[in-house]
Amino acid sequence: MNNPFNPSFGRIPAVFLHRGQLIDDVVNEINNPNSPYKISIVYGMRGVGKTTFLTEVGKRVEKNPDWIVVDLAMGSNLMAALVDSMYMKAGNELQKIFESIKGLNFSAFGLQLSAEISQPTFSTYQGILTNMFDKLRKKGIKVLITLDEVKSNRELKDFAGYYQLLNRKDYPVALMMTGLPENISELQNEDVMTFLLRGKRIALSALNLAQIEVSYNNVFKQSGFQVTEDILSKMALMTMGYSYAFQLLGYLVWNSAKKNKIIDQNLLDKIKPEYLVELDQNAYTKIFSSLSKQDKKFALAMAQSSEQRVSIKEIRERLNRPSNFVANYRRRLLDDQIIKSTNYGEVAFTLPFFKEYVLQQHRFEQGL
Ligand SMILES: Nc1ncnc2c1ncn2[C@@H]1O[C@H](COP(=O)(O)OP(=O)(O)O)[C@@H](O)[C@H]1O
Ligand SMILES: [Mg+2]
Known part of the structure; x- marks a missing residue:
């Protein structure tokens, strides 16, 4: 038998652990037109399972024939990709309806615009999309757009502006994004994008240890280990x-x-x-490397403790900084999910052997 575990990013693994009711709840919410989950943001560090979660939710929503799920990726023209993917994901009947939109031509490769609009601009796509969404709405078809690893850039800004418009006009279009905590917080700096931040936040926490144990037990024992x-x-x-x-x-x-x-x-x-x-x-x-210099100093002061659970007092003494300074960095690292609060006035690293990693990194830097 082949190895059922797969440590590569962004794929639904064969050995998949459910996070309790979370996926069921989210899928139910998305189906409810008035739910605050119409816009949602899955956030967490690299490797916690954001892409996997997004893909799983998409697969579940798609089972309902009233929904089309469109997966968009950053780094492409989001508006153009949305037109193409909506067409590709539509069934035969809907594709015919889309093809009836004036000036548009779809092929197996996606959208081809007629000669008059061969230089599509943002508003060209906006027009096409609104036309498509109108047709979908008439048919009672809803759309879930998934957007993995959002980053604050021009492309997202334009897309956010258009999405806001759709939302204001009450089109049944849900949006689920994922992002690293530091990228999500950058969205705050741009007016249009703060709209996205009003969405429901879904924090992916650690998988349950007992569940991990049971899963290892099942997989290995069933295969004769x-x-x-x-x-x-x-x-x-x-x-x-x-x-x-x-x-x-x-x-x-x-x-x-x-x-x-x-x-x-x-x-x-x-x-x-x-x-x-x-x-x-x-x-x-x-x-x-995504941490600031001060974040790293805080992490090092923590790693240098002889304990796994480190008191803030000890960190403060080692850093020799005032308590509001230390509290600020504690908050930042908690938000980034690098550390977790274990007890009042006490923190620990979230990731396995991260303490060892930080100490080793420090030794390497000292050696340079
Ligand atoms: N619920 C889960 N159960 C088991 N493995 C998971 C689960 N979610 C993610 N993984 C695994 O964790 C790794 C990272 O997942 P991924 O979704 O790529 O993380 P992220 O997008 O947050 O960086 C992958 O190897 C994936 O197979
Ligand atoms: Mg990912």
């Missing part, structure tokens, strides 16, 4: 509920144990260095 409960709970702890880590650890353990079919402490010790390297290369380096 020998593993004790003790080792299974160690594995769950090694992931700390981080989605990417869950796939990565499962993947490495599977590959390393597939010959002997025995998963024990020895095996975990053996794969740990590779586990850490992959976490660093594929997630932590990007996550850490």
Whole structure:
């Protein structure tokens, strides 16, 4: 049997863990025309499972024939991509209706404009789209637009302006975005985009450790691996509920144990260095480099503690800074989900072995 774990980004994995009722609730909300979830933002760090979540919601919404789900990606002309994808996702009957719109020609490659409008501008697309949405509304068809990894740029700004218009005119068009916390907060700086921020926020928290343990147990035991409960709970702890880590650890353990079919402490010790390297290369380096200099100092002061759960008092003493300064950085790192509050006046890192990563990074910098 092939390795069922898949530590690559942006794909619905074969071993998928449900976050309780979250997807069901969100799908129900999207179906309700007056729901505040008409615009929603899934946010969280790299690797928590935003793209996977978005894809899963899209798949679920699409099961209802009254809905068309259109997946847009940043980095293309969003308006043009919306026209094309709506056409592609429409059924035969609807495609015919779209084709009846004057001046438009669709082919297997998407939209072709007639000669008079060969230099399409923003308002060309706006006109076409509104025409298309009118036809959809008459047919009772609703649209969910998904937009992965939003960033504040011109393209999003134009799109947001148009979406706001659609929304004001009550077209049944829902929008679900994902974004890194730092990119989401940048949207605040642009007037048009603050409209998007009024959407419902969906924070993706860590996966449940008990669920991880059960899942590892099922997958490995069903495939004839020998593993004790003790080792299974160690594995769950090694992931700390981080989605990417869950796939990565499962993947490495599977590959390393597939010959002997025995998963024990020895095996975990053996794969740990590779586990850490992959976490660093594929997630932590990007996550850490997005932090400000002061954020990094706070993280280092935390990592230098002998405890996993570090008191704010200890961090303040090590940084030798006033408490409002420290409180400010604590808040920033909490918002970015780098740290979590474990108790009153106490914080811990969210990601597995992030403490070790920060210390190692510091050693490298000292060596330079
Ligand atoms: N609910 C889940 N259960 C199991 N694995 C998941 C889940 N969500 C995401 N993953 C895995 O975590 C990794 C990161 O997911 P992805 O959606 O790409 O994260 P993000 O978009 O937040 O960076 C992928 O390997 C994916 O398969
Ligand atoms: Mg993603």
